[in-house]
Amino acid sequence: MAEPPAPAEALRLTGIRKSFNAGSPNAVEILHGIDLTLQQGEFCALIGPSGSGKSTLLNIIGLLDRQSAGQLSIGGDPTAGLSDAALTELRGRRIGFVFQAHNLIGAFTALENVMMPRLLASNWPDATMRQAAAALLAKVGLERWADARVNNLSGGQAQRVAIARALAMDPVLVLADEPTGNLDTAAADSVFDLLRHMNRQRGTTFLVVTHDPRLAARCDRVIELVDGLVRADTRQQATGPA
Ligand SMILES: Nc1ncnc2c1ncn2[C@@H]1O[C@H](COP(=O)(O)OP(=O)(O)O)[C@@H](O)[C@H]1O
Numbered sequence: 530m531a532e533p534p535a536p537a538e539a540l541r542l543t544g545i546r547k548s549f550n551a552g553s554p555n556a557v558e559i560l561h562g563i564d565l566t567l568q569q570g571e572f573c574a575l576i577g578p579s580g581s582g583k584s585t586l587l588n589i590i591g592l593l594d595r596q597s598a599g600q601l602s603i604g605g606d607p608t609a610g611l612s613d614a615a616l617t618e619l620r621g622r623r624i625g626f627v628f629q630a631h632n633l634i635g636a637f638t639a640l641e642n643v644m645m646p647r648l649l650a651s652n653w654p655d656a657t658m659r660q661a662a663a664a665l666l667a668k669v670g671l672e673r674w675a676d677a678r679v680n681n682l683s684g685g686q687a688q689r690v691a692i693a694r695a696l697a698m699d700p701v702l703v704l705a706d707e708p709t710g711n712l713d714t715a716a717a718d719s720v721f722d723l724l725r726h727m728n729r730q731r732g733t734t735f736l737v738v739t740h741d742p743r744l745a746a747r748c749d750r751v752i753e754l755v756d757g758l759v760r761a762d763t764r765q766q767a768t769g770p771a
């Protein structure tokens with residue numbers, strides 16, 4: 530019998546280093562050589578002390594910042610040698626972001642915010658974009674809030690809109706930097722459950738920075754960053770609801 534096919538890669542990092550203020554007297558290297566591969570469909574926590582380089586690493590993976598050395602590929606596509614325009618295109622098409630502060634446009638409606646990535650990406654017919662965005666809002670439990678301005682939503686609701694927006698382009702990888710950091714425990718649990726549910730339902734790969742050990746316990750894999758290096762990388766049986 531033939532071997533089952535190897536699962537596809539969502540992300541591969543090899544020897545990623547990052548220095549700030551390179552070439553100046555106060556140059557400082559923050560990431561010291563990160564090797565990491567995520568397979569499609571994995572739900573991973575990124576943990577580590579404050580200042581260990583988690584956000585710096587996420588910004589590099591998300592093509593928002595460039596590494597000083599090392600290689601990065603997204604969904605099997607190498608990024609070496611790509612122009613800024615090509616990186617922007619790759620980011621828009623293949624990566625979704627959820628930040629601690631939701632980064633939505635407060636004066637726009639929930640629906641408009643979820644439509645934004647497709648509006649920016651191409652000339653989709655307006656009706657198709659609306660339908661797709663409305664369907665995503667229904668999936669995150671906000672069907673009735675589609676026409677509400679984000680400014681009028683609770684923190685937990687806004688994070689749900691941010692999750693719908695992150696999934697709008699059906700990305701291979703969603704990066705979430707402390708997505709529940711501003712929420713109370715109940716709202717944090719429910720936002721985390723939603724991320725987990727989207728992972729299981731759509732097979733999207735997630736890399737989620739969290740300080741909360743309870744939430745990390747609910748991931749398939751926990752990657753610990755300490756002083757700019759991966760100190761531990763543990764696969765586990767996730768606890769908690771789907
Ligand atoms: N733009 C920057 N210029 C200089 N130093 C930075 C910059 N961004 C982050 N750092 C430093 O890099 C280190 C790691 O920061 P960060 O990635 O935000 O850590 P974490 O998200 O794990 O708390 C910190 O010491 C921080 O001060």
Ligand SMILES: [Mg+2]
Nearest residue numbers: 583584585706
């Ligand atoms: Mg951070």
